[in-house]
Amino acid sequence: MSAVLVEQPTPEIALVRLNRPEARNALDQETRGQLAEHFDRLGRSGEVRCIVLTGGERCFAAGADLRALAEAGAIEILLRQTHRLWQTIASCPKPIIAAVNGYAWGGGCELAMHADIIVAGEGASFCQPEVKVGIMPGAGGTQRLTRAVGKFQAMKMVLTGLPVSAAEALAMGLASEVVADAAVQARALELARHIAALPPLAIAQIKEVLLAGQDASLETALMLERKAFQLLFASSDQKEGMRAFLDKRPAVFHGH
Structure with missing residues (x-):
């Protein structure tokens, strides 16, 4: 089964879904690669006008897959060139709406911050816990986060590794709106339809x-x-x- 699924509810809207429920949608290298391929293709599509990015109803993405990182060396990490995969999403010209249920932790939080609009469920949580395992965010968790919420809220998140609730994320500027958990995807698609009808x-x-x-x-x-x-x-x-x-x-x- 593919780690990333793509549907098109309408020709103008693409729904990109992380599909590793057994690993809480942890972002291993293959998943990042598939995301990059899909966003590159959708970004170049003359038909697609808006992209919704989701992890499903229970978990957006719970971070990197630590099993693939625990024994890695610095040069191995450098040679993976993972930043190039992230850059494909960052440079996508189409509006991206993240539909976030459950955990958006570590790389999952960084992935959500690559979106242009974040719709969060009431039970969603956002976190940059990398410091707890001896590293730090490496895909925008210190830079995009600071630009989104300011120095003091960002410092609290990255220095403590503690999660923030959806309500806290909304208050600090890390979410666009918060809706009932069951309504997250429907609301994201509603916004996507609205945007897709615009020039x-x-x-x-x-x-x-x-x-x-x-x-x-x-x-x-x-x-x-x-x-x-x-x-x-x-x-x-x-x-x-x-x-x-x-x-x-x-x-x-x-x-x-």
Whole structure:
């Protein structure tokens, strides 16, 4: 059975599901590789407009597979080039919605932070426990986390290795919204359908500029925003959207 399953509830929406329930969706090298392959393909698809990433109803992902790491040496870890697999997800141009039930711990928390929107169930928990086994986060758990929640909340999580609840994650900015556990996937798909009905060029420019601007000066980030704003006036979707608004009718966007 594949470690990662992909379904398309509609042609515009892809549902990527981790499928290692016996290991609480632990992220071994094969699973990371399959994730990278799927996100690369979906990112290049002309049809897919939004991706939902889930681990299922009980567990998002409970971290790295320690059995494959316990006796590894530094050069072995370096040569795995795991960061290249993570980068494929990070550079995916399509909006990604993480639907998080249960544990999002270690690499699972880092995987969720690769998404653009996080929908968490009330029973979900987020954690960077690497310090408890003598290492530290290695896939964004110190950097993406700090950018998401700020220095003091991030330091508390990575220095103690203690989990935070879904409610705490929402309050600190680590989740977009919290819903009942049974409603997580349905809510993520509802958001995906909403996004998929919007103009794809505008969605892609918004994601690209927002992420690029985070680490730029305000002046540079505003320039990126301004150029992308201007560029969208060359699109048919801009003409359709504004005409539809003025005509008081639903807009139909084609992505050009």
